[in-house]
Amino acid sequence: MTPGPREIPYRLRWDAGGHRPGAHRSRQGDAGLAFRGHRRLVDGGDPRRLDIHASLRDPLGQWWVRTLAERRAVTVVLLADLSASMDDDTPPPRVQALAALADSLAWSAQRLGDAFGCLGADRALHRLGPWPPTRQRGCGPVLAQALQAHRRQGAQAAGIDGLLAAVAELPRQRCLVFLASDFHWPAATLGAVMDALAPHDVVPVVLWQRRDFELPARDGLAWLQDAEGHGAHLVWVRPALRLRHADRLAQARQALTERLRAWQRQPVFQIDGFDPDAFAVHFQA
Incomplete structure (x- = not known):
């Protein structure tokens, strides 16, 4: 039996836009669950979300209601x-x-x-x-x-x-x-x-x-693919080279990570x- 797809639990570090309901936080809408801010009742706020504490703190005595952001799709x-x-x-x-x-x-x-x-x-x-x-x-x-x-x-x-x-x-x-x-x-x-x-x-x-970063099993001349995409190079595989390339995969990971950090x-x-x-x-x- 072929196993089904496995979930990739992605999530956003930014507020979703658009107008279609979904699972990601946004700063839009008024009928959601996440607190977004306040709006004056006279400006069309929902009286069911009246915020007594915010209204009492207003020196002008205005009524304020909570606005709750809806979740959106991306x-x-x-x-x-x-x-x-x-x-x-x-x-x-x-x-x-x-x-x-x-x-x-x-x-x-x-x-x-x-x-x-x-x-x-x-x-x-x-x-x-x-x-x-x-x-x-x-x-x-x-x-x-x-x-x-x-x-x-x-x-x-x-x-x-x-x-x-x-x-x-x-x-x-x-x-x-x-x-x-x-x-x-x-x-x-x-x-x-x-x-x-x-x-x-x-x-x-x-x-x-992993094999892309491993040296050939036998010593001698061999073509090696550069881990950073600079083509293939003819090298002499010897014990000293094996010692320097023992962590070639880790070095390539670090190099690419540094490049993408820009x-x-x-x-x-x-x-x-x-x-x-x-x-x-x-x-x-």
């Missing part, structure tokens, strides 16, 4: 890197983690009443999932299958120029964006994408595999597969 978007560096069939394939992430995000958004959409990109923009964002149920499994089928077709497109086109298609209103990639990008590319996403709340999801973003690392518990730690921090 739009959740998955931006998926489909470039050649993500195309790896060696178990566990990165696309498997990406598909599981997409399925869980769609399911989690639907449970909270949020709209969900997905755009993929390599050199071009790919609409493999629901777009524009929708509240339609059941789109998660369809999207997961489309992502895996796209990889099986062997689209070896180098580059991620399509990501900037995907960002341009995002709604104007602030969204919660999950940017899923291996982030083996040049510094200029990372800067361009993160700057373009500045109006939105971005969660960088880093899909890595945009005040904290990445969520998914090492060797999809781990929803890492998102719980991220959003509770």
Whole structure:
């Protein structure tokens, strides 16, 4: 029996806008549960929410009522890197983690009443999932299958120029964006994408595999992929190099975290597969 999607317990650090009821706090409406402020009764305040204490403190003797903010829905978007560096069939394939992430995000958004959409990109923009964002149920499994089928077709497109086109298609209103990639990008590319996403709340999801940071088992000449996306280098694998690269994965994590700190973003690392518990730690921090 195939296990169902696991919940990603995301939450916002900002007040949701829009007018559709949902699960996130906002500063709109008057019929909610969260205290937002006071309004004069003569300005249309609800007399059922009369605040006696606030009214008694008013030196002008005016009547004041409480206003209670309503909860609103938001739009959740998955931006998926489909470039050649993500195309790896060696178990566990990165696309498997990406598909599981997409399925869980769609399911989690639907449970909270949020709209969900997905755009993929390599050199071009790919609409493999629901777009524009929708509240339609059941789109998660369809999207997961489309992502895996796209990889099986062997689209070896180098580059991620399509990501900037995907960002341009995002709604104007602030969204919660999950940017899923291996982030083996040049510094200029990372800067361009993160700057373009500045109006939105971005969660960088880093899909890595431990073997990408391990040295070959045997000493000698070998091609090694740079952990920061600067291409492959021919090196002589020897004991001294093994000693320096003993914590290569930890060094790469720290380097990427430092780079993303310039945009005040904290990445969520998914090492060797999809781990929803890492998102719980991220959003509770």
